[in-house]
Amino acid sequence: MNSTVNNTSAADKREAYRIGIDVGGTNTDAALLDSGLRCVHKVKVHTTADVNEGIVEAVRRLLQESGVDAADIRYAMLGTTHCTNAIVERKHLGRVGLIRIGAPATTAVPPLADWDDSLRAAVGPHSYIAAGGYEYDGRMIAKPDAVEITALCRRMAGEVDAVAVCGVFAPVNRAQEKLAGDIVREVLGPDMPVTFSSEIGTIGLLERENASVLNAALLQVIAGVVQGFEEALNGFGIDAQLYICQNDGTLMKSEYALRYPILTIACGPTNSIRGAAHLSGLSDALVVDIGGTTTDIGVLVQGFPRQSSAAVELGGIRTNFRMPDILSIGLGGGTIVRVDGAGSVTVGPDSVGYGLTKRGRIFGGDTLTTTDVAVKLGRAIWPGTDAAVLDEAVCREADEVMQRALEDAIDRMKTSADEVDVILVGGGSILVPEQLAGARRIIRPDHYDAANAIGAALGEVSGESERIYSLDDWKYDDVIQDAKQRAIDEAAAAGANAETVQIVSVEDIPIAYLPGNALLVKVKAAGKL
Template sequence: MNYRLGIDVGGTNTDGVLLDEQMNVIHSLKTPTTEDVETGIYNTINQLVKEANIDGEKIKFAMLGTTQCTNAIVERKKLNRVAIIRIGAPAGTAIKPLAGVPDDLKNILGNYMYIVEGGHEFNGDEISILNEDHIRTIAKELEGNVDSIAVTSIFSPVNKTHELRAAEILRDVLGEDVSISLSSEVGSIGLIERENATILNASIINVARMTAEGFEKALGNNGIDAKVFFCQNDGTLMSKEYTLKYPILTVACGPTNSLRGASFLSDNKDAIIVDVGGTTSDVGVLVKGFPRQSSIAVELGGVRTNFRMPDINSIGLGGGTIIRVDGDSITIGPDSVGHRLLEEAIVFGGSTLTTTDVAVALGKMNLGNPDRVAHLDKELLEAIYNQMVEMVEEAIDKVKTSGDDIPVVLVGGGSVLFPDKLKGASKVYQPENGGVANAIGSAISQISGEIEKIFSISKENREEILNKAKQLAITETIKAGADSEKVEIVDMENVPLAYLPGNATRVKVKAAGDLAID
């Protein structure tokens, strides 16, 4: 019997799960996340293997979902020294790179910025010839001064030849030690947002490398020689090599893993998932088993970007959320005692009234010492609890696209707070092992690949171009680590761009497939 290991590193806990070949949960647990992350991962793996009493050598696949790259951007820590090259002079000089980016981040990332002649029109025609001499001069200036380079060319999702040529020249001068991120491989249409996404991607490559190496070391120290994969934010996996090239795709993989895990545990492909943690509840929508993607530009650490992100509605309500009562006024959160719940909640001997205390006092859950909350006014507690339920119901209503009742799945450590009937839900599921849905989501995931390009489509060439786009997505999926025999198209959209001439159409195709065993 061979096994899969799924690990999800959160701000408070590191969750782990072991699955067998039939995807049955063998064992799961939570351990505290440690400062260096690697120790927490090691502890989780070590405890899992011991308690499940299995041979670590039989773990053939290991999947990691982590918030490390997100945290690096938000906290401005451990970021790479980045050079920013925009190919777009003279057309693209009106707005400088990093426009609108918060000053503290601009001060870290904005020391090497260049705008070079080149770029393309929406139809792929050159605006001007790429100034290769300027690129070569820049490369010599950067030698020894930066860790990575972000290259963005105007309309590169349509024609990326200038980005590819620039990368060739940079690589000739700088060798393999400097990482190069190309915007055509990271973001979508929209120069500034795509450039921002590429810069952020370039800035977290070292963080991704440290996380990947830490995971491999933690596995090795437990005698596990497994094929390693990392979770990305569309609910699928990518290889280590792919992760080190596109670490930005790990951002927001935590809520996504919970959605995928909830889908698996409840056997629902189309549902609303509520992942209740210690501080927040993340509400997302499953469509055909995958998270619904956000259709608007997303801010990350104060930076406006346009790479794909799951459509998640987060509210400040979790197991550690602080309750304040002032006369007739009840305030729920948004602050939380977080990982200090076991010291600060009243049921654990603390003095802070939390949502957990309310649920225990009303007999909704059994945790800590219920005698410590027995003196609380039941009428007041009912009013607080009703307000908590209303907050969740409102969050569910906000993500719905129709008035119909649909299935709702409650997962996460705090999911026991809520009842088995909610307004807007046709049925409420609270599946077994829902507390570690995020780790399960990482362990059961498939590999995916996605392309987004602008094509000039007419009636005559429509089918040919859409088939070409599908093939590009399938190729990307196989490159990311999927079995070439088991890849299929899971989503496709094509939107005519009325503001551009020449039958311009934005085509987006996503493919997914099972892991390649070899």
């Protein structure tokens, strides 16, 4: 009996590792963290046309080079560009049926009115407006007609892969959306995926409708991602809990991601921001992530990325689901430097990307890049290369152009004239000098080149609530408590340990243009796995 107890204790004390993988346009980064969230090993491989091949190669190298037993890996996290690419390229999208619950109030603007022909054709022609909708305070505008919704569903039968349901002011009252969803599954089958707009976007109808349709169109894409990730891990004997990175810097269970794939959009920059916070120990700063092609600048607030307050265009479509506030400029390690006939130096915005080691001047190529400039000015040492072939005057002028671009971008992301801490991450951060105007100090932490993969692996899970309340019907304290509990419940549903969930932020905004003493309340909660 004692032997059994001792064996169990020994097994419980074995190190529990986690893998974080971030798939970018140029490279796929992977990091192995121990139970203390210390980086044990990191690798960088080229992103392939079939991104799963890059993931498999990254996992293979992590295991081989670190010597860690696959059986000791308990968690695996993936940040991916699959969904972004599917929308931008108009490929692999599912056919979507849309039911807007909003007649007669919203018939003046048809569904998908601002979509281009290529994207509208990709998701299909089944978009309808049915009777129903609510006022801002939850009062009914019109009663939905079950017979009408049933008829619309029958028109979609055999023609759609998923259905999106969007009601007027549905985030305030979800009852009509739920009724429509029940009818959809009754007519089209219990396994028909249904996206409810009240779970995706905020108050604006058209933007929320767009986001919901895109989410429904991405369901097949994310299913392939999750399946490919599972197969890649199983191929190495890794039996781990799977999580997918969200664009607010937190994680969601793979099952949750299968319902809300749109929340993976733009998770790459947020992974870098979270990784930068962890590696630097700072919770409030600007994060400058320089890759091979672009520089992404985000704001770290209480350890999480600052969210954008504006409507966001995704593949040319306006949406209003949460997105990080990121500024991107065309400056990276492979950005091309040119000298015109008058001797003026320009930098970018185009890049040689992963062709740097073949096309860069210090590697024997014929293209002057920003990495060449950094090596020439002594900011980086690349063994086996020759910087003597470069014109120092040209390199110094290019460096001034790069520095001005970075300083201008940092100034645009600041909320005041005060200097701020700047955390540099990404392989291209060798381009940055020791000082920049507007920066109090520049921090380049250990493992800065793998901050995105480390951020993916950190493992907090979030939930959000955003609703309009009428203070004629609610007491203020009750409103805040209700919003907090909704955010906590969302975090637990996404995979957080309910006992560890804490409120990260609370924001309440009086809405003067609505009657009834209306208050918009936004709450975010996060907890550990």
